Amino acid sequence: VMHSVIISKSSTVSLNLNGQLFSFGPEHPNYQAIIKAINDENELEMEKLTRKDEICAATGGKVSYTGGVVRWNGSKIDNAVSRRIIELDSQGHSVTFILKFLEKCYQNPDPTVVDRLYLFLENSCIHIDPNGDIIGYKKVQSNNYDYYSGKFLYAIGKTVKMDRSLCDSNSFNTCAPSLHLGSLEYAKGFYNGEGKIIIGKCNPKNVVGVPEEGAYGKLRPCEIAVLADFLDAEAVSNIVYHDFSAKRDSRGR
Numbered sequence: 001v002m003h004s005v006i007i008s009k010s011s012t013v014s015l016n017l018n019g020q021l022f023s024f025g026p027e028h029p030n031y032q033a034i035i036k037a038i039n040d041e042n043e044l045e046m047e048k049l050t051r052k053d054e055i056c057a058a059t060g061g062k063v064s065y066t067g068g069v070v071r072w073n074g075s076k077i078d079n080a081v082s083r084r085i086i087e088l089d090s091q092g093h094s095v096t097f098i099l100k101f102l103e104k105c106y107q108n109p110d111p112t113v114v115d116r117l118y119l120f121l122e123n124s125c126i127h128i129d130p131n132g133d134i135i136g137y138k139k140v141q142s143n144n145y146d147y148y149s150g151k152f153l154y155a156i157g158k159t160v161k162m163d164r165s166l167c168d169s170n171s172f173n174t175c176a177p178s179l180h181l182g183s184l185e186y187a188k189g190f191y192n193g194e195g196k197i198i199i200g201k202c203n204p205k206n207v208v209g210v211p212e213e214g215a216y217g218k219l220r221p222c223e224i225a226v227l228a229d230f231l232d233a234e235a236v237s238n239i240v241y242h243d244f245s246a247k248r249d250s251r252g253r
Contacts, residue, residue, distance in 0.1 A: 003017045003043055020092075021092035025097075084098070084118060085099070098128070100131055100132030102114070103132060105204045108204060113207050120210050124183045126219070127244070130240055133201050134181065134202050136182055136200055137198070147190075156229060156235075157226065158226050160224045161223045163222070167209070181218065181219060186217035207219055
C-alpha cells in the first residue's frame with residue numbers, strides 16, 4: 001500500500017501519497033475525481049490529480065497558482081499573501097480558499113486591502129470560507145439593530161449595506177463611519193457583554209478599512225450578509241470556514 005487517506009467530518013481529505021501529504025476540501029476543482037481515484041485505489045490517477053500544479057489550480061478568474069508561483073493576470077505576485085500561499089502549500093494544506101480570497105481582493109478599489117487584509121484576518125482569527133469570503137462576528141442589540149446608530153437591522157438572512165463613499169477608509173481611525181465585523185473575542189467584549197452576537201459574511205472587495213495587523217480585531221466593510229445567530233448551534237454548524245488556529249478547513253463551532 002503506497003497511500004493512506006483520512007476524510008474528516010467536514011469532508012476535508014488528507015491524503016498521504018507515496019510519503020507526500022495533500023489536504024483539500026470539496027471546493028477543490030478535482031475533488032470528486034480524486035475521491036473516485038481513491039475509491040478505485042488508482043494511485044496513478046491520484047498522483048495526476050493531486051500534483052502541486054493542480055491541487056492549487058486556478059480559481060477560474062485571473063489568480064492562479066502553478067509551479068509554486070502565484071500569478072495575477074499572468075504576472076507573478078510577490079507579497080505577503082503569495083508568500084503565505086506558498087508556505088501553507090509546502091506544509092500540505094489546501095490553499096484554494098486563499099486563491100479565491102485573493103481573486104476577490106483584486107476586485108477591491110483600494111490597493112492596500114490586497115497587501116494587508118489576509119495577515120490581519122489571520123492574526124485576528126477572523127475566518128475565510130471556501131469561497132474566499134470573510135466570516136466574522138458582530139455584537140448587536142437584542143432586537144438585531146446595531147448599537148451605534150440603531151438604524152441598521154442585522155436580521156438573519158438579510159444583507160446590510162452602506163454606501164462606500166460614506167465609509168472612512170483611514171486604517172488609523174478605529175471607530176469611524178462604516179459597518180464593522182470582527183473576531184469572536186472582540187464581539188464578546190463589545191458593550192460589556194450586553195446584546196447578542198451574529199455571524200456575518202463579507203466579500204473582500206467590499207472591505208473599506210483594514211486596521212494595523214492585530215489591532216482591535218475588527219475591520220470595516222460596506223456590506224455584510226447576516227448568516228446566523230451565534231447561539232443557534234444548528235445554523236452555526238453549517239457555516240464552513242478555514243480555522244486559522246488549526247491551519248485547516250473547519251466547521252464553525
